[in-house]
Amino acid sequence: MRDHTPAASVRAEALAILSSLGVPESAFAAQGLPARSPITGEIVATVRAMSADEAGAAIGRAHEAFLAWRRVPAPRRGELVRLIGEELRTHKDDLGRLVTLETGKIVSEGLGEVQEMIDICDFAVGLSRQLYGLTIATERRDHRMMETWHPLGVCGVISAFNFPVAVWSWNAALAFICGDPVVWKPSEKTPLTALATQAIVERALARFGADAPAGLSELLIGGRDLGEVLVDDARVPVVSATGSTAMGRAVAPRLAGRFARAILELGGNNAAIVTPSADLGLALRAIAFAAMGTAGQRCTTLRRLFVHESVYDTLVPQLARAYAAVSIGDPREAGTLVGPLIDGSAYEGMERALQEARDLGARVHGGGRVATGGADAFYARPALVEIPAHTGPMLRETFAPILYVTRYATLDEAIALNNAVGAGLSSSIFTLDMREAEAFIAASGSDCGIANVNIGPSGAEIGGAFGGEKETGGGREAGSDAWKAYMRRATNTLNYGTTLPLAQGVKFDI
Ligand code: NAD
Numbered sequence: 001m002r003d004h005t006p007a008a009s010v011r012a013e014a015l016a017i018l019s020s021l022g023v024p025e026s027a028f029a030a031q032g033l034p035a036r037s038p039i040t041g042e043i044v045a046t047v048r049a050m051s052a053d054e055a056g057a058a059i060g061r062a063h064e065a066f067l068a069w070r071r072v073p074a075p076r077r078g079e080l081v082r083l084i085g086e087e088l089r090t091h092k093d094d095l096g097r098l099v100t101l102e103t104g105k106i107v108s109e110g111l112g113e114v115q116e117m118i119d120i121c122d123f124a125v126g127l128s129r130q131l132y133g134l135t136i137a138t139e140r141r142d143h144r145m146m147e148t149w150h151p152l153g154v155c156g157v158i159s160a161f162n163f164p165v166a167v168w169s170w171n172a173a174l175a176f177i178c179g180d181p182v183v184w185k186p187s188e189k190t191p192l193t194a195l196a197t198q199a200i201v202e203r204a205l206a207r208f209g210a211d212a213p214a215g216l217s218e219l220l221i222g223g224r225d226l227g228e229v230l231v232d233d234a235r236v237p238v239v240s241a242t243g244s245t246a247m248g249r250a251v252a253p254r255l256a257g258r259f260a261r262a263i264l265e266l267g268g269n270n271a272a273i274v275t276p277s278a279d280l281g282l283a284l285r286a287i288a289f290a291a292m293g294t295a296g297q298r299c300t301t302l303r304r305l306f307v308h309e310s311v312y313d314t315l316v317p318q319l320a321r322a323y324a325a326v327s328i329g330d331p332r333e334a335g336t337l338v339g340p341l342i343d344g345s346a347y348e349g350m351e352r353a354l355q356e357a358r359d360l361g362a363r364v365h366g367g368g369r370v371a372t373g374g375a376d377a378f379y380a381r382p383a384l385v386e387i388p389a390h391t392g393p394m395l396r397e398t399f400a401p402i403l404y405v406t407r408y409a410t411l412d413e414a415i416a417l418n419n420a421v422g423a424g425l426s427s428s429i430f431t432l433d434m435r436e437a438e439a440f441i442a443a444s445g446s447d448c449g450i451a452n453v454n455i456g457p458s459g460a461e462i463g464g465a466f467g468g469e470k471e472t473g474g475g476r477e478a479g480s481d482a483w484k485a486y487m488r489r490a491t492n493t494l495n496y497g498t499t500l501p502l503a504q505g506v507k508f509d510i
Helices: 010-021 052-069 072-092 090-103 107-128 166-178 191-208 223-230 245-257 279-295 312-325 343-358 410-420 432-439 481-488
Strands: 030-035 043-047 143-150 157-160 182-185 217-219 236-243 261-265 271-275 302-308 362-366 383-386 401-408 426-430 451-452 485-495
Touching: 010 043, 010 090, 010 191, 030 191, 043 191, 043 271, 052 090, 052 182, 052 223, 072 107, 072 166, 072 191, 090 107, 090 191, 107 166, 143 481, 157 166, 157 223, 166 182, 166 191, 166 481, 191 217, 217 383, 223 236, 223 245, 236 245, 236 481, 245 261, 271 279, 271 410, 279 302, 279 312, 279 401, 279 426, 302 312, 302 410, 302 451, 312 362, 312 401, 343 362, 343 383, 343 401, 343 451, 383 451, 401 410, 432 451
Parallel strands: 157 182, 157 236, 182 217, 236 261, 271 302, 271 426, 302 401, 383 401, 426 451
Antiparallel strands: 030 043, 143 485, 362 383
């Protein structure tokens, strides 16, 4: 294990990790994609960007790999994912640290992201023996009807900067056991963690042996143009795209145009409701993590808070104190809870939204730049915004630590407000009243893909299907039956009799 000291230069430490994980020198170039650390704003390395032709060739290799990989039995495919999980366990400390260096997440969150990769590998290994189809009652004598799940083809993965490696693993672990090679276009803001992950996969592939075809795991380093190559290639029947709703709006029609499957994991504008019966101490802690954790840069970050008018004047001043006290700074330091924003444009977006809120008569606690990390690093104090009405910037996702809070009078009103935005990712209610809890998660309750009780909206476990409705895109990843999106289903009817009965009693005697 390396000695990770905060005093070490970001660049030196990141380069040492990349080299020890075996990222080849050929991944870097004098001219290319600058990989920047938000901790200091420094350029850590310049990464070689691929051309569209090279991306096409990588997709071609993955397609060739598919033709062989689909014939490898699923439990054997699971063995590869088991080895990837093992390599991730071995290199958790280094990869987690690199996540911190490249995204600015605090250390426990960087490690948590790698743990999530390990968890999905474990989940997928078990699943590799459970790709079940149904046997279905047939109306025809001496017939059997069943469904079979087959590998689908190359799975394209487009990922966002804020979970630079976990999102790949949610898709790749399932795709690999389902028989699909993966071509990954990571965020142009986080190429280093992608290169490190690919190096870790290469180690597992080397241990796995000869039945892993070349091209099973391909990486496209570059900008959105390479994402477009992936989206438009007919050899890629399923694309899982994680990022902003704007990205999804561009990608979805292109995929639909060629009838490819889209797993869309887009923006969120997540809310929580605090009711009169809530355990306010618990709610306060949950809200603080969900709204300020990861510097507000999670898709599930809490962005809107509806507090019942009877508890507003108790809870909101406590929250304002928590906002004033939270430790902001170098995410490598023990005790830091909020690290930097990814870049200057994220900071400007936050400032713009706060100004808009002020113009609407909001009272802003916090906000503003924290002078640390140097001129090219953007640390912001999280902002708690008491806003008179559910309007303006509260209706959209600003990818920064801003929590808008407003009062409500009835639960129906609060649920309506929860649902009154374009996004439909995650939501929570804090209540000790069973009727309120059930109403919130019922059919007429929250319209989000995730609806929690007495837990904040952010963060998720691997076992559940993850994703959201409406402008969040409708995709589901990770747990439950999310694997079905990576396979094609065939319905097979077999006649083991001597007659030929037709369905629905149709007669056709010749
Ligand atoms: P982004 O939309 O800017 O970029 C995401 C990825 O899409 C990048 O790899 C980018 O190169 C690629 N891309 C952008 N436009 C494209 C196009 N037209 N064709 C093909 N590829 C394209 O997002 P970001 O700033 O990296 O991430 C933040 C956003 O991601 C937030 O909105 C956040 O809510 C969302 N997000 C959602 C989830 C989820 O599971 N729902 C998870 C993480 C992040």
